[in-house]
Amino acid sequence: MKAVFLDLSGVLYIGQEAIPGAVQAVARLQRSGLTLRFVTNTSRMTRRQILDSLRQLDFEIEDAQLVTAPLAARDWIQSRGLRPYCLIHDAIREEFAGLDQSDPNAVIIGDAADGFTYAALNRAFELCLEGAPLVGIGRNRYFRLDGRFQLDAGPFITAVEYAADTEAVIVGKPSRAFFEQVLGEIGCSPGDAVMVGDDVHGDVEGALKAGLQAVLVRTGKYRSGDERRIDGEFLVVDSVVEAVDALLADEQAVAEPARDPFQSG
Amino acid sequence: MKAVFLDLSGVLYIGQEAIPGAVQAVARLQRSGLTLRFVTNTSRMTRRQILDSLRQLDFEIEDAQLVTAPLAARDWIQSRGLRPYCLIHDAIREEFAGLDQSDPNAVIIGDAADGFTYAALNRAFELCLEGAPLVGIGRNRYFRLDGRFQLDAGPFITAVEYAADTEAVIVGKPSRAFFEQVLGEIGCSPGDAVMVGDDVHGDVEGALKAGLQAVLVRTGKYRSGDERRIDGEFLVVDSVVEAVDALLADEQAVAEPARDPFQSG
Numbered sequence: 360m361k362a363v364f365l366d367l368s369g370v371l372y373i374g375q376e377a378i379p380g381a382v383q384a385v386a387r388l389q390r391s392g393l394t395l396r397f398v399t400n401t402s403r404m405t406r407r408q409i410l411d412s413l414r415q416l417d418f419e420i421e422d423a424q425l426v427t428a429p430l431a432a433r434d435w436i437q438s439r440g441l442r443p444y445c446l447i448h449d450a451i452r453e454e455f456a457g458l459d460q461s462d463p464n465a466v467i468i469g470d471a472a473d474g475f476t477y478a479a480l481n482r483a484f485e486l487c488l489e490g491a492p493l494v495g496i497g498r499n500r501y502f503r504l505d506g507r508f509q510l511d512a513g514p515f516i517t518a519v520e521y522a523a524d525t526e527a528v529i530v531g532k533p534s535r536a537f538f539e540q541v542l543g544e545i546g547c548s549p550g551d552a553v554m555v556g557d558d559v560h561g562d563v564e565g566a567l568k569a570g571l572q573a574v575l576v577r578t579g580k581y582r583s584g585d586e587r588r589i590d591g592e593f594l595v596v597d598s599v600v601e602a603v604d605a606l607l608a609d610e611q612a613v614a615e616p617a618r619d620p621f622q623s624g
Numbered sequence: 625m626k627a628v629f630l631d632l633s634g635v636l637y638i639g640q641e642a643i644p645g646a647v648q649a650v651a652r653l654q655r656s657g658l659t660l661r662f663v664t665n666t667s668r669m670t671r672r673q674i675l676d677s678l679r680q681l682d683f684e685i686e687d688a689q690l691v692t693a694p695l696a697a698r699d700w701i702q703s704r705g706l707r708p709y710c711l712i713h714d715a716i717r718e719e720f721a722g723l724d725q726s727d728p729n730a731v732i733i734g735d736a737a738d739g740f741t742y743a744a745l746n747r748a749f750e751l752c753l754e755g756a757p758l759v760g761i762g763r764n765r766y767f768r769l770d771g772r773f774q775l776d777a778g779p780f781i782t783a784v785e786y787a788a789d790t791e792a793v794i795v796g797k798p799s800r801a802f803f804e805q806v807l808g809e810i811g812c813s814p815g816d817a818v819m820v821g822d823d824v825h826g827d828v829e830g831a832l833k834a835g836l837q838a839v840l841v842r843t844g845k846y847r848s849g850d851e852r853r854i855d856g857e858f859l860v861v862d863s864v865v866e867a868v869d870a871l872l873a874d875e876q877a878v879a880e881p882a883r884d885p886f887q888s889g
Binding site: 471472473474475476477478480481484485488500501507508509510511513514515517518519521522523524588 | 740746749750773774787
């Protein structure tokens, strides 16, 4: 194994609190020599805010190690010279400030929270009906905040796709193209990388479909029985601490090929 | 042919105006001896309001000829003794007034328009995640009002289905069970009935899948090329007037079996 991709919310922290042992687990990974990427679809914080909040919680992270779906959306739009209608959270509007958003000919949908009004969704739908491409920031179904499950961007992207009979371009997880892009940037083949996440669809299934290995943690949005919702072999552990234990034990045990934690998934 | 099912909005009227010739076309059908049913998923008006507005526009209709999806939803919930959370338009709340809606253990989603807030959709989603059955009033994608396309209930039902990993029970079109129920009530086999509608998915595709014949009219929400969005043989005409012409010509031409307007669909 050469690279580890870590999801953030629900894996390293929940709300404003680090998951017990997660800071030390990340520090061990940073010292292990493995290439580390923090890969998030979060579309309620800018890249800068995510870096700051991770450091406030004492996580070690270099700027270049953070990969966010909103920036992938901006790049997709920018490289095509399109003008997006941004149905996104106010907190990340500044990430898109450099783009011309007048007379839109494209749609971006992220986790807009209360911004998901009937009027705003209608606007997105009308543009797509006229042929505007739809860019989805992730396809996550829900996340957990303050003990409650909350709808993420995925259901709303799916709604507009259904209404306008179109298919969204998904930037971020679980898009195969997104995993391949991150792998390409670090020069790693899929089979040499592992994704650790709490979302059995967005993290685990997406990674497996892109050829990566995967670990599901039982924190964050994990719900009992999630591991039976998808096919494929992957490891299921209580938290990122146990995930790192398994990954580093696996590293150290290369000389003993009989031991493979992924057999038990 | 024994029975004709007519969709309402977009076929007989648009907004507050009857489609030219539609009143006379319905009158001809009423006199033809064919069994007539007006079949609508509209969930912004009560059954009583629909009957009144049709009569105000001079359409001939008997109470028993009107079949609405909201009442089918109420029957479904009532027969199972469930307590629904109703994400519906305020205009039809009275249709559900007889049901206990405290501590809900089921979800009904209709065309709630501005009632589709993030908070309301989250509530529906949370209940479904806990196992509450989801009843969708139709699965229509959109409708046309005041010259603009507006999202109907279908996209929001699809969103909650996706988020909660569940499947809605659809009452109303295009549900096969719904068509079969209406056919059963009038004692007609599917092949002896024809559905006339402006929605290529909800009306035409749904009817064809249930074994009925179908006519697509180029009024209402019809958009150029809609007839190529689905497979199957059906007739495409400019309006309900032409549809009735074809249906009654077909009736009178039973002795000449070579003439079949459904060959051209």
